[in-house]
Amino acid sequence: MSVLDRYALSRRRMLAVFGGAAVSAMAIPLESGKALAQAVFQTYPFQLGVASGDPSSDGFVIWTRLAPEPLEIGYGMPSAPVAVEWEVGDAPNMRNIVAKGTAIAPPELGHAVHVEVGGLQPNRDYWYRFTAGRERSLLGRARTTPALGAALERVRFAVAGCQHYEQGYYTAYRRLAEENPDFVFCYGDYIYEYRGNRVWNSASGPVENVRQHFGGEIYSLDDYRRRYAQYKMDTDLQAAHAAAPWFTVWDDHEIDNNWVTDLDQDGVDPKIFNLRRQAAVQAYYENMPLRASSFPTGTSLQIYRRATYGQLLNLNLLDTRQYRTDQPCGDRFGYCDAVEASRAEVIGQVQEKWLTNGLIESKSTWNVLAQQIMMMDLDREPGEGKAVNPDSWAGYRMPRNRLLQTIRDRKVGNVVVLTGDEHQNYAGDLYLDGAKAEGAPIASEFVVTSISSGGDGVDQRADMARIQAANPILKFNNAQRGYALCDVTPKAFVTEFKVLDAITRRDGKLSTRAKWALEAGKTGIVQA
CATH class of the missing domain: 2.60.40.380 (Purple acid phosphatase-like, N-terminal)
Known part of the structure; x- marks a missing residue:
């Protein structure tokens, strides 16, 4: 052409x-x-x-x-x-x-x-x-990807996202570029929509941001264009883009915190919010290396799609924002009847059918769900009554269990879920009910920490020892910044969590915090 x-x-x-x-x-x-x-x-x-x-x-x-x-x-x-x-x-x-x-x-x-x-x-x-x-x-x-159906010995790719410009430098992206991956999966939160602030009130007290957003909170197309420009002017991010092809999906901050369908967190009239959505959707397409098949139509953008790497990897890129019903429980950590709502949706019926059909028909060794929000149903407040994150799959029990039941009942093998959003590293296994964890795990999940969101972070957050002890499905957690490398062969899927000791200075040192693996044909992750 x-x-x-x-x-x-x-x-x-x-x-x-x-x-x-x-x-x-x-x-x-x-x-x-x-x-x-x-x-x-x-x-x-x-x-x-x-x-x-x-x-x-x-x-x-x-x-x-x-x-x-x-x-x-x-x-x-x-x-x-x-x-x-x-x-x-x-x-x-x-x-x-x-x-x-x-x-x-x-x-x-x-x-x-x-x-x-x-x-x-x-x-x-x-x-x-x-x-x-x-x-x-x-x-x-x-x-380029391998030919369809080709035998393949290895695919090695990076997972990254949540790159709040104000809260740290993009040193992790410079290190990621040096890894020479086959591709990068960016799970979202490429930009943040907030106004520029000198001070960030973190959980440990006020922190002076290392750099500031240009202007106020963003609403118009010009606003979003400038915000993408400010992020993309960072040369460490440019290096990561120049190093390998990216598969990108969005989460919430590309438009507004915790948005779903035509609803924002402030209760703005959906007609008004859709004006903001349309500007944000156009700016996202303008600034991402997407095909014409993802060209925006009004407030909509076709972002769920699939890629295959020979016989080895079936990569399903999901959209967990555009077709989701409103978060339950007022979008606050806790538990309420709406968590069990029968008509709740996370990816919508059309996307769910597309996904389940693709998983059932897959001939690949590994079936990967590359998406944004955690699927493990962690109890976030053990001992004080059950509490889930309503902005995760755990807040949507019916669609979550429907997907996991399909994977189990149709015997879809070697399913790995890749996730972001939490600003922490997690590794664990997936069951219909994580509290009971009955039988063999249905799939495994690797949650990858932020590039910079949340500041320097710590190895272990104070609340996580108690949470991990009460949630045996969770095998590993860490709250530093960085990215993950996934090394995939016909025998194993190995995820290496790479972390920096600091991102509020440019000379942060990179190290491997942990490696967790899933062996082909077996269930449950093990430390590698």
Whole structure:
């Protein structure tokens, strides 16, 4: 498909979403023969870096966004489409270009570029870059997935997310980039929507933030664009994006804390909140390396999807926000009748059917649920009556048990759940009722800590010894910052929890805190 065909396809899609007036201005340079805006920049336009994502066996998405003045209104760009050249090479020296073309960076999408590269070889590294005018981006590494059904000895990937800009540096991302993973799964909370604050009132007292958000709480499209720009200007985050392709999903802070469907935490009229959602959804697409199949339609964005790595790995990326019913118990830790509500949903009926069918039909050794909120039903206040986190799967007993029963009854083997959100590392096993933990575990779960949210953290939070003692399904916990590496072979799924001793200074030291593994064909995790 030529670049003009791709542009025409995106134009038709945008016409359906935004209407003719918004798209006709984009079409004028190509359809009337007029020149595109001349790419002459007083300031370097690739300030937000590059990224690749959603790899397949013959290609991947490559992304950049032109923003010479990232935090200014208009971000230093003209109100006109700009041509951006792209190249893909089979070695870092870029001497052999295997694919190239010209993409259009439209102002309607914040001058973002999403190129879906195809026709490449499976299961190998490629490198890519962009050029606008005389300016050239940094070089990024991408990697295609193995051919469908191919035998595979190993996949090694990273898991990360929850990167509150104010509460720490992104040193963990720099270390993650050095790991050279096959891909990165980002479980969400890529940005935080809060206003800029000098002081953060942590559980241990006031803490001065190491850096501050630009401006107030974000609501408009311009607000969200600037917030993404501020995060993406961080060079450690840029290094992680340039190191490997990412599979991204969102959690709550990409829009507003603890939102679900058209409900926010403040009880704003859903019609008003949907205006904010629409701005946030567009900004998310603009700034992530997503395919055109995820192009937003109003407040909606198709973000649940699936990737396979040969016969080894079936990766199911879930959306636990967009189709969920309201949190029970007033969204406060505790227990109430609404936890047992029969009509409660976490991923919605359509997504649930898609997921369960994919799990039942899977021929892969490992079946992974890559998602956002904890599935272990921990009692958070042992000895004081049962208390669950209502913003986790534990607050939605019926859909949680329905999914686990399907996995058990249909004998879906080697199921691993990957989770974020908690700002802690957890490793444990999944049962229909964690308090009873009867029979063999149905699946296992690895919860990965934050990159920076929560500040430096500690090895063990004061309340966790009591919680772990009362919840035998929980095998490990840790509350430092970092990421996880998952090393997957036909014999085992090993998760290595990598932590930093500090993230409020830039020289934090990285170490392996623990390794936990699941052996293929067996149930229950063990320490590796």
